[in-house]
Amino acid sequence: MLRRFELHRATSVDEAIALRRDLGDGAAVYAGGTEILMTMKMGIARWPHLIDVKPIPELHGITVSGGMLRIGAAVAHWDLERDPAVARAIPAFAELERNVANVRVRAAGTLGGNLAFAEPHADPPAFLIALDARVVLSGSEGTRRLAVSDLITGMYTTTLGADEILVSIEIPIPAADARAAYVKFQILERPSVGVAIAGTVRDGRFRGAPAVVVGAVDEVPRRVPTAALDGARADDAAAADALAEAARGAVDPVADLAGAADYKRHLVGVFAKRALAALVAEAA
Amino acid sequence: MPQRTMAVALNGSKREVAVADHTLLSEMIRGLGLLGTKVSCDMQVCGACTVLLDGRPVSSCTTLAIEAEGRSVDTIEGLADGPRLHPLQTAFLEKAAFQCGFCTPGMIMAAKALLAERPSPDEAAVKHWMDGNICRCTGYETIVEAVLDAARATRP
Numbered sequence: 001m002l003r004r005f006e007l008h009r010a011t012s013v014d015e016a017i018a019l020r021r022d023l024g025d026g027a028a029v030y031a032g033g034t035e036i037l038m039t040m041k042m043g044i045a046r047w048p049h050l051i052d053v054k055p056i057p058e059l060h061g062i063t064v065s066g067g068m069l070r071i072g073a074a075v076a077h078w079d080l081e082r083d084p085a086v087a088r089a090i091p092a093f094a095e096l097e098r099n100v101a102n103v104r105v106r107a108a109g110t111l112g113g114n115l116a117f118a119e120p121h122a123d124p125p126a127f128l129i130a131l132d133a134r135v136v137l138s139g140s141e142g143t144r145r146l147a148v149s150d151l152i153t154g155m156y157t158t159t160l161g162a163d164e165i166l167v168s169i170e171i172p173i174p175a176a177d178a179r180a181a182y183v184k185f186q187i188l189e190r191p192s193v194g195v196a197i198a199g200t201v202r203d204g205r206f207r208g209a210p211a212v213v214v215g216a217v218d219e220v221p222r223r224v225p226t227a228a229l230d231g232a233r234a235d236d237a238a239a240a241d242a243l244a245e246a247a248r249g250a251v252d253p254v255a256d257l258a259g260a261a262d263y264k265r266h267l268v269g270v271f272a273k274r275a276l277a278a279l280v281a282e283a284a
Numbered sequence: 285m286p287q288r289t290m291a292v293a294l295n296g297s298k299r300e301v302a303v304a305d306h307t308l309l310s311e312m313i314r315g316l317g318l319l320g321t322k323v324s325c326d327m328q329v330c331g332a333c334t335v336l337l338d339g340r341p342v343s344s345c346t347t348l349a350i351e352a353e354g355r356s357v358d359t360i361e362g363l364a365d366g367p368r369l370h371p372l373q374t375a376f377l378e379k380a381a382f383q384c385g386f387c388t389p390g391m392i393m394a395a396k397a398l399l400a401e402r403p404s405p406d407e408a409a410v411k412h413w414m415d416g417n418i419c420r421c422t423g424y425e426t427i428v429e430a431v432l433d434a435a436r437a438t439r440p
Contacts, residue, residue: 007305007350037346038327050305078340102416103394105328107340108347189329189416 002040009052013138013165016053021140021163023049029165031059031074034101034109035117058167059112064089069171073112073135077101080111089173090131092180092282096123101189112166118152118220121190121258125152126215127182129223130196133171139164155219155254174198181278183271184216191216192258193267195247195275201234201283210279212243212272217253217264224250224272234280240273247272290353294318295362303349309335309342312349313359320360320389331417334390335359341397360389363396372396375434376427383421391417395431404435 007030008023010016020027027049030036039045053059059074062083069089071080080086081097100106100114100123114124115135128148135151137144139161148169151158160166174180177200184194199210212224224247232239253264287302294301294316303312310333313321321344324332328343335344336358337351363370372392375381382388391414398405398413405413410431411424419427 001311002306002308004304004306007348033346033348033351034328037348041326041346098412102329102331103397103413104331104334104341104343104416107337108342 031113032109073166077106126213126221127196130211130213179282195271197275244269293356307349309347310344332390371437372434375430379426379430381426381430
């Protein structure tokens with residue numbers, strides 16, 4: 001049962017911006033509904049107006065050009081896990097999408113909604129930050145691009161402006177010999193811990209420091225310092241242990257139903273090593 | 285309460301349905317007397333309320349009815365052809381893949397979407413697809429077997 005509200009179907013970015021400006025705090029942006037309808041059903045928040053952005057053409061489509069994978073904000077996880085261009089460009093992202101929540105959430109939930117809602121227990125943010133992805137935001141002041149790490153600033157908190165719409169997500173496609181991986185631990189439909197990694201292994205050694213980002217345990221995804229891995233042998237157990245230590249130190253876990261803080265910190269170390277092993281296996 | 289009238293293809297037959305913006309798809313379906321769609325957790329975790337929206341499995345408890353405008357909605361009532369059960373229904377019966385039956389309509393609708401996309405899934409694919417449908421009685425072995433049996437039965 002939902003309390004009464006009015007649904008406004010925006011058919012253009014400009015119309016959505018105007019609706020946000022006119023309706024202010026009384027309106028929330030609605031796409032797949034997998035997060036926002038839950039919030040409303042639980043009585044955590046109430047909006048007399050929802051702005052449906054799914055009818056906006058610019059929020060759809062998956063394209064590859066200039067070394068960039070561009071995903072419309074209203075593209076559903078279901079489409080991302082099936083799209084051949086995604087699987088070709090960034091196979092680890094297609095795999096991540098194949099394992100978001102459950103099949104019904106994937107069928108309805110959108111990538112843009114996932115980022116804009118900023119639920120900490122989510123898979124895409126850590127991975128997108130590891131790949132230096134950015135979002136395209138449009139508002140009455142114009143269009144701007146923002147790193148995903150600068151979009152999500154807290155639990156359920158973003159820097160999205162009051163009249164801005166998330167239009168698309170741009171992910172730089174890793175270089176030909178670079179690889180990426182995402183590993184997670186999950187009991188029900190949300191991850192307890194997720195670790196994303198992107199980097200290059202050549203001739204048995206890390207070339208440059210891989211990007212490692214821990215998601216789901218802290219209020220926001222956290223980057224792990226990895227400079228020590230630059231040039232390290234891919235099979236160096238001490239380097240893997242050092243990464244696990246660095247990962248544990250990079251997070252301040254939030255205790256919740258997914259686990260106590262010290263338990264999550266332990267898992268972060270375990271999964272940082274698994275992420276490293278996954279990257280090495282991908283590169284082999 | 286303001287209502288919108290919309291066209292829906294419900295279990296294959298076109299009809300006009302009046303809904304409010306905040307009406308949930310599960311409320312619309314059950315309000316039309318189709319009580320096979322069950323609402324259990326009411327938070328898109330358990331899968332009991334699974335119906336197909338343009339062929340995709342969705343949690344009808346957390347989907348706005350208005351999303352069905354101009355689209356097809358398929359529920360458990362649409363599966364049997366008169367007295368002839370759908371192969372999934374037959375397989376669930378033969379494997380005794382349910383006990384209380386509350387999760388079964390959602391299980392079968394989810395499985396229907398799987399077989400539409402992948403007529404010959406292996407066991408891992410069935411488990412991956414169905415892992416968002418929760419049963420609290422039987423355990424999952426007979427459910428996975430029933431889906432695999434139905435796949436074999438419907439294969440050309």
